[in-house]
Amino acid sequence: MKQPDAGFRSGFIAIIGRPNVGKSTLLNCLVGQKIAITSPKPQTTRNRILGILSRDDAQMLFLDTPGIHRAKSSLNKYMVDQARAACQDVDLVLWLVEADRPIDTDSPVHEVLANVSTPVVLGINKVDLVDKDALLPMIDAYRQQRKFADIVPFSALQGTGVDTLQQVMLKHLPEGPRYFPEDQVTDLPERFIVAEIIREQVLNRTQQEVPYGVAVIVESFQENQKRNMINIGAVINVEREAHKRILVGKGGSMVRNIGKAARLEIERLLGVKVYLELFVRVQKNWTSSDRMMKEFGYE
Numbered sequence: 001m002k003q004p005d006a007g008f009r010s011g012f013i014a015i016i017g018r019p020n021v022g023k024s025t026l027l028n029c030l031v032g033q034k035i036a037i038t039s040p041k042p043q044t045t046r047n048r049i050l051g052i053l054s055r056d057d058a059q060m061l062f063l064d065t066p067g068i069h070r071a072k073s074s075l076n077k078y079m080v081d082q083a084r085a086a087c088q089d090v091d092l093v094l095w096l097v098e099a100d101r102p103i104d105t106d107s108p109v110h111e112v113l114a115n116v117s118t119p120v121v122l123g124i125n126k127v128d129l130v131d132k133d134a135l136l137p138m139i140d141a142y143r144q145q146r147k148f149a150d151i152v153p154f155s156a157l158q159g160t161g162v163d164t165l166q167q168v169m170l171k172h173l174p175e176g177p178r179y180f181p182e183d184q185v186t187d188l189p190e191r192f193i194v195a196e197i198i199r200e201q202v203l204n205r206t207q208q209e210v211p212y213g214v215a216v217i218v219e220s221f222q223e224n225q226k227r228n229m230i231n232i233g234a235v236i237n238v239e240r241e242a243h244k245r246i247l248v249g250k251g252g253s254m255v256r257n258i259g260k261a262a263r264l265e266i267e268r269l270l271g272v273k274v275y276l277e278l279f280v281r282v283q284k285n286w287t288s289s290d291r292m293m294k295e296f297g298y299e
């Protein structure tokens, strides 16, 4: 790894905001690769995800946090705690809101940020959905709410304004080392990303309370060097028998479709052929159980 020059900047940036504002979409756009799953359904991201953006003059380390909202179940409370912890220990906070939503005055994000002295950049996402004229009054209104280091409108989906956002964030990072090799985009293990890709396919095909109660565990991950492929066995855990019936589908059709779509995506990610075997298992009320949460990796 070559030593960075003087003036090289680096630092951690926590991306926070309500569920569905586009945090994961922005992260993928910034690092130029899909590392966080995205979905029109809220609460898609459950764990902290690190995205690494390497430039010649800087390395920006983004933390995609679970959406902040008021806590009810153990899982919700866990997600809020994750977001709060993420903000305390970073160089910059990027708070995302949506251009096509009314100003968020009662946001639980205010609570999280109240005790945080880190500078905050406000990113107004989804500007592709609104009239340009609506933006200035919106920026003014947010400015009344708290002190922001900067306010930047952009569209993570279309990529407009994302370069500006990058430049603005860079200004707020200190001089520092290159923490990761230039070609690395995340610190997540492959197993984790594989489990997330499967969960994304479940989310894409299910409604209401089914997706919320889904946890995917990769139980085996074996390279078959002779055949140059990887055998993966994964379990889709659900909260109820009824959810299992939905996920298995008629004659197993649903789980087969999930498996096929996930396999294609995993093959693209890993660059080799994959044999994917999926099981659906009922774990009653795991989202309310601290023990089960731990077992599923949400600590």
Ligand code: GDP
Residues within 6 Å of the ligand: 017, 018, 019, 020, 021, 022, 023, 024, 025, 026, 037, 038, 039, 040, 041, 042, 043, 044, 045, 067, 125, 126, 127, 128, 129, 154, 155, 156, 157, 158
């Ligand atoms: P998160 O919960 O904050 O991580 O949000 P996601 O990144 O999963 O995005 C939630 C939904 O908003 C997805 O359907 C995205 O495609 C959509 N989305 C994200 N950014 C934009 C954007 O700039 N414009 C539009 N129109 N949709 C977006």
Ligand code: MG
Residues within 6 Å of the ligand: 023, 024, 025, 036, 037, 038, 044, 045, 064
């Ligand atoms: Mg997300």
